[in-house]
Amino acid sequence: MSVVPTNLAGMGSFLDAPLAKLLGRGAAALDKAFGYRTNEDLLRHLPRRYEDPATPTDLSGLRLGENVAVMARVAAASARPIQGRGLTLFTARVTDDVRSLTLTFFLKRQWTVDWYQNAFRQGRMGLFTGTVEAYRGKLQLVHPAVLWVGRDEQDQEAAFIEAGKPTPVYPATASLTSPKIAGAIQTLLGALGSDELPDPLPPRLLHQRGLPSLTHAFHLVHHPAADAEWRLARDRFRFEEAYVLQVALARRRRELAAVPAVARPRAEGPGSLLARFDAALPFTLTQAQRQVGEKIAELLALPTPMNQLLQGDVGSGKTVVALRAALQVVAAGGQVALLAPTEVLAAQHCQTIRNLLGPLGEEGLLATGGDGIGLRLLTGSLTPKAKAAVLADMATGRAGLVVGTHALLQEAVAFHDLGLVVVDEQHRFGVEQRDALRSRADVAPHLLVMTATPIPRTVAMTVFGDLGVLVLGQAPPGRSPVSTVWVNPGEHPSWLSRVWERVAEEVAAGHRAFVVCPAIEPGQVEEGTDLIDDETPGEWGGVEEGALAFPLPGTPPPAPRRPPVSVAETLDKLAATPCLQGVKLAALHGRLPAEVKDRTMAAFAAGQIDVLVATTVIEVGIDIPAATALVVLDADRFGLSQLHQLRGRVGRGEAAGVCLLVSEAAAGSVAASRLEAMVATTDGFQLAEVDLENRHEGDILGAAQSGNRSALRLLRVVKDAGLIGEARVAAEALVAEDPTLAGYPALAAAVERVVGEREDFLERG
Numbered sequence: 052m053s054v055v056p057t058n059l060a061g062m063g064s065f066l067d068a069p070l071a072k073l074l075g076r077g078a079a080a081l082d083k084a085f086g087y088r089t090n091e092d093l094l095r096h097l098p099r100r101y102e103d104p105a106t107p108t109d110l111s112g113l114r115l116g117e118n119v120a121v122m123a124r125v126a127a128a129s130a131r132p133i134q135g136r137g138l139t140l141f142t143a144r145v146t147d148d149v150r151s152l153t154l155t156f157f158l159k160r161q162w163t164v165d166w167y168q169n170a171f172r173q174g175r176m177g178l179f180t181g182t183v184e185a186y187r188g189k190l191q192l193v194h195p196a197v198l199w200v201g202r203d204e205q206d207q208e209a210a211f212i213e214a215g216k217p218t219p220v221y222p223a224t225a226s227l228t229s230p231k232i233a234g235a236i237q238t239l240l241g242a243l244g245s246d247e248l249p250d251p252l253p254p255r256l257l258h259q260r261g262l263p264s265l266t267h268a269f270h271l272v273h274h275p276a277a278d279a280e281w282r283l284a285r286d287r288f289r290f291e292e293a294y295v296l297q298v299a300l301a302r303r304r305r306e307l308a309a310v311p312a313v314a315r316p317r318a319e320g321p322g323s324l325l326a327r328f329d330a331a332l333p334f335t336l337t338q339a340q341r342q343v344g345e346k347i348a349e350l351l352a353l354p355t356p357m358n359q360l361l362q363g364d365v366g367s368g369k370t371v372v373a374l375r376a377a378l379q380v381v382a383a384g385g386q387v388a389l390l391a392p393t394e395v396l397a398a399q400h401c402q403t404i405r406n407l408l409g410p411l412g413e414e415g416l417l418a419t420g421g422d423g424i425g426l427r428l429l430t431g432s433l434t435p436k437a438k439a440a441v442l443a444d445m446a447t448g449r450a451g452l453v454v455g456t457h458a459l460l461q462e463a464v465a466f467h468d469l470g471l472v473v474v475d476e477q478h479r480f481g482v483e484q485r486d487a488l489r490s491r492a493d494v495a496p497h498l499l500v501m502t503a504t505p506i507p508r509t510v511a512m513t514v515f516g517d518l519g520v521l522v523l524g525q526a527p528p529g530r531s532p533v534s535t536v537w538v539n540p541g542e543h544p545s546w547l548s549r550v551w552e553r554v555a556e557e558v559a560a561g562h563r564a565f566v567v568c569p570a571i572e573p574g575q576v577e578e579g580t581d582l583i584d585d586e587t588p589g590e591w592g593g594v595e596e597g598a599l600a601f602p603l604p605g606t607p608p609p610a611p612r613r614p615p616v617s618v619a620e621t622l623d624k625l626a627a628t629p630c631l632q633g634v635k636l637a638a639l640h641g642r643l644p645a646e647v648k649d650r651t652m653a654a655f656a657a658g659q660i661d662v663l664v665a666t667t668v669i670e671v672g673i674d675i676p677a678a679t680a681l682v683v684l685d686a687d688r689f690g691l692s693q694l695h696q697l698r699g700r701v702g703r704g705e706a707a708g709v710c711l712l713v714s715e716a717a718a719g720s721v722a723a724s725r726l727e728a729m730v731a732t733t734d735g736f737q738l739a740e741v742d743l744e745n746r747h748e749g750d751i752l753g754a755a756q757s758g759n760r761s762a763l764r765l766l767r768v769v770k771d772a773g774l775i776g777e778a779r780v781a782a783e784a785l786v787a788e789d790p791t792l793a794g795y796p797a798l799a800a801a802v803e804r805v806v807g808e809r810e811d812f813l814e815r816g
């Protein structure tokens with residue numbers, strides 16, 4: 052044992068010490084396979100599962116197929132080459148003086164043969180562990196694990212106990228096998244002994260929850276005497292993960308609350324902007340809109356920045372809520388920026404808002420003393436002159452409400468007094484962007500992030516922990532139901548023609564339809580499309596825990612998947628479909644120039660185009676009440692949240708909507724279960740939960756498409772919801788008591804690490 056640290060500081064350096072110090076040359080393989088450099092990296096490589104212990108038995112109790120550990124003496128050993136295979140067959144006969152058993156090894160290299168021959172000396176006592184097999188009517192163990200034991204009873208007893216423990220099975224690679232990893236970890240544990248490591252979890256908390264210390268947990272998880280031990284350790288690591296993340300978030304909330312903001316109190320009275328707006332609305336606000344609006348009004352009136360996430364299903368009426376917040380801020384002298392994810396949506400939003408505001412949208416109240424708020428649209432498709440004019444109005448304050456994309460928040464764009472930022476569709480506006488926004492001035496603007504992606508509470512607590520959550524639960528009255536059908540042309544080829552007939556019928560009835568494809572052209576998937584490939588399950592997806600990581604020899608490789616259907620092919624195909632003759636078709640996707648997109652959308656809205664063959668660019672916000680039919684091709688390639696968003700594009704008017712999901716997914720597959728969920732429910736929250744059960748929370752939010760992992764490794768946001776909630780309460784208490792974590796250096800270090808990883812992950816948002 053080379054490391055015998057005596058104090059905590061020394062133990063801290065044990066965790067940070069390079070692996071090579073204890074493992075020598077073996078460290079390189081661990082670096083290559085997993086990127087592990089330090090003792091801590093390797094100690095946190097937790098087993099994927101545990102193999103049941105072998106049954107200790109003697110040679111009289113052998114049963115075929117049983118995993119056994121037998122104590123016996125070597126009676127004889129021999130080696131002979133296997134013709135033409137380049138292998139040596141090494142067999143040993145072991146005995147308990149009465150019965151005997153054959154051990155068989157297939158060896159590749161001469162030096163291993165020598166080594167075996169030397170090891171299996173006659174009379175030597177060993178514990179042999181393996182599965183009992185039969186060969187030519189005789190029982191044998193093939194490649195058993197071998198543990199040599201001494202003559203004395205105690206030694207043999209200890210070996211039996213060891214064999215009766217669960218064996219960790221580690222995530223491994225072809226060359227760095229689980230037993231090799233286990234060996235390396237045992238070396239570290241031997242050096243560590245029982246010295247206590249600096250623990251991110253405060254002792255008080257360990258005590259309260261009955262959890263083992265870090266040192267103890269490493270021993271329990273890597274070398275358990277029984278299942279209960281590794282379970283206890285696993286509980287500890289799960290709680291640690293939740294706790295460290297929640298401490299990071301609690302600190303973040305504290306920091307955010309410490310930045311000053313300008314209070315924008317509500318102007319009361321019948322003549323106020325808000326009162327005039329409400330009076331002119333063509334509908335009455337729902338109770339949900341009123342309540343959420345009330346809460347936002349209160350938060351805007353405080354001198355600390357509002358940071359709220361407004362969740363409301365598609366069509367729940369978020370725009371009006373945002374507008375009312377905007378009016379409060381403008382009336383109090385501030386400006387408002389409203390960000391949409393794309394230029395198409397920004398333009399459409401601006402039009403919707405202009406209609407809703409009526410005369411209030413016009414003259415600039417702020418700069419000119421006029422009556423309206425000065426609504427402006429700033430997009431890349433403006434002429435340089437028009438753009439300069441908008442920028443000037445923003446700088447002077449003449450523009451009260453500016454609609455645009457993220458470009459609005461660029462360095463060069465100056466507001467006179469930015470009081471509120473509204474972000475429509477959060478999942479393209481991650482933590483980094485939120486931070487960039489907040490750090491723009493000494494005074495932070497208020498922030499309202501709106502999303503139609505239903506986010507279960509635990510995801511909100513982990514990924515959006517810096518935002519408060521408001522939910523717009525109740526939809527405005529008078530929406531039409533959308534019926535959903537899964538059409539499988541693989542089983543019924545004629546059904547696809549029925550789909551196009553149905554589209555033709557909708558058009559004949561004066562309605563419009565969307566046909567959505569994953570790709571723009573063959574092989575060119577639309578940006579932001581949450582493309583799913585069930586054939587290549589990710590780290591968390593598809594493969595059952597403990598399933599074979601490598602295909603068995605002889606398993607055929609999975610057939611390559613057909614590339615996803617594209618807008619280009621579909622447009623050609625529909626143009627040639629008899630029942631669609633005379634129907635006006637057009638394409639819409641992210642590669643088109645902004646003005647073409649705008650023109651196409653306008654023509655579709657005006658009814659000059661009947662069927663829009665599009666990518667997911669129509670996913671968010673597009674509001675065309677006359678659109679009643681949605682056809683999604685290769686529907687199983689989309690995530691549930693995305694399908695739900697797409698479905699929200701129809702049924703926005705008086706006529707009932709229909710959603711036809713076209714997919715050849717095989718019955719019983721994961722893809723089929725997604726489609727079935729879509730057919731079964733229109734409740735976005737329920738769909739989000741289904742999605743979460745099958746996938747990782749980062750995938751749901753569209754942020755982990757390139758395989759980037761989130762800060763959550765051991766936790767599943769649905770299953771561990773209770774644990775995450777408890778960790779949050781504990782974290783808040785600790786941060787309130789010691790905001791800088793000065794008294795908790797190990798915790799502070801763990802938080803630092805998680806913040807770094809989290810930001811890597813979330814900046815992709």
Ligand code: ADP
Nearest residue numbers: 334335336337364365366367368369370371527
């Ligand atoms: P989303 O939450 O998806 O952004 P919108 O704000 O676009 O929803 O609202 C959907 C539709 O419902 C719009 O046409 C909007 O004018 C309308 N709407 C909003 N609030 C109400 C209400 N209280 N009563 C009736 N219709 C409403």
Ligand code: MG
Nearest residue numbers: 369370475672
């Ligand atoms: Mg909207």
